[in-house]
Amino acid sequence: MQEPQFEFMREFLLQQSGLVVEESKMYLLRTRLQLLVREHGLADLNALADKIKVQRNGELANQVVDAMTTNETLFFRDQYPFDALRDVMLPECTANNGSAIRIWSAASSTGQEAYSIAMTVAEALPGAAKRVHIVGTDISEQALQKAASGKYSQIEVQRGMPARLLIKYFEQDGNNWSLKPEICNMVKFKGANLVSPGLAADMRANGPFDIVFCRNVLIYFAVDARLEVIDNLARCMREGGFLVTGAAEIPRGQHSEWKSVPVGNRNLWRLVKKP
């Protein structure tokens, strides 16, 4: 791949999705985009870059972003966020009367995080599930489609999922497992780009959120982009709302709007002042 095309692709990915590709990592483009180049009958990566240059928002551009981002996820990933949801966040949110509780899985990938939230809610608040509205969003159309189907392979349902919950909330058809409607119906999915300035407007109809999970996505972004995203998330939340990120995703330092709340040996963020 030639230098100008590589530079263009780096800039394109950063603008379009927040993804940082380091200068030394040209091979990442090569390994992840080779298939697209072939599928579209293009000569090479340079041709792909040139094509996107003239159509930054087309189908091909989306496919490039999709191929470059990691969709890897699993049910109940890291466990502690879901324990904290049950033990800290939900009790806090249910304390104030019978109003709706809005939860957002931002960067939901193929849905495991959003559905793990739904199962946690169903376990913790049986009967109250109707009060809880969960929305999952992602930049990847393909991931969203799979998420909305609620269908998973035998391998996927065995990563992170306790057997007890698999029995309770899934239906089996050979090697295919589908979430029961009682869980599926708790979650809606839609497209949203975390680095888009229109994010708050796009999410207005679903918010303001009491709880936001934004995990294992900021890690791919540059530090200032991460700060911009959490600022954007704050605009979609209510004051006092909770934000769950991955372990090292928010740079340490002063965040006047956020308070760090220790839970076990991890921490959650709490929005103390709405921007």
Added chain:
Amino acid sequence: MFGKVMVVDDARVVRVSLGRIMKSLDFEVLKCEDGQQALDTLREHPDVKLVMLDWNMPVMNGYDFLVSIREMDEHKQQPMVIMVTTEASIPSMMKALAAGADEYVMKPFDIEMIKSKLDLLGVAYQQ
């Protein structure tokens, strides 16, 4: 070392591959070919803390082994049991859990699946 694990399966390939996974997670591995051997081994090594248990085996199957250890003296330290089996149906999972299995793996398995089940049970291993 994170303690003793029994790998119980009549298929040699499974004893080898699952044994290798458990060793890589730094467990001491004891291998058995059926439920009866597993009962004898457990008697000799009461400090076994985890059993990776196949269901279908000659002599004594995994389910009967599970039932018989769960009937033993309740003051005795009980090992945790993860079923690792081709019995991939909700009714068999329910039956095993009701008999005292702690977790359930439907074959084929891989190391990520095994690690995630250990995480669920709070069993420490070499990361």
